[in-house]
Amino acid sequence: MKNEFGILKAKSLKGALNFKQLTNEEIDQRLTKYFKTHQFMRRCDFQSLCGMARSTAMRHIRRLREEGKLKNEGGVMQPIYVPESGYYGAI
Template sequence: MRLKEYFSDHQIMQRSDFQGITGMVRSTAMIHIRRLRQEGKPQNIGIPSQPIYVPAPGFYGKSRDYQPVK
């Protein structure tokens, strides 16, 4: 629910944003982001060393027709 609310006001998310939303430390935040990425919920439109996450179509309030801008 926190990510759905976050993405209703923001187009992108970085790890530091995720930490702010959840209150997790860096290592725990990365574990959860990896899990969510494996589930196909956020997509990385950045590069591996500088990820920028956007919601995948059908998640966090985005329609299945939603296509993130790369």
């Protein structure tokens, strides 16, 4: 492989991946704004909306479901999240 590519130089990222940690209140604000124009949300939508890694997004979705703010209207393998009544503008 060395013959194919030549000499490779690698540089450590050392903190180049800066994910901003959002508070629960900031997440709620973003979800309220999101659900004004969308009927449902997938995990990847939540992930990009909040700028989180997949595992962090799943942890927050699990928390929001336990708090009764989101519910899964899809299947186990293809979840579709909608706001519970009284949250994020849902009536």
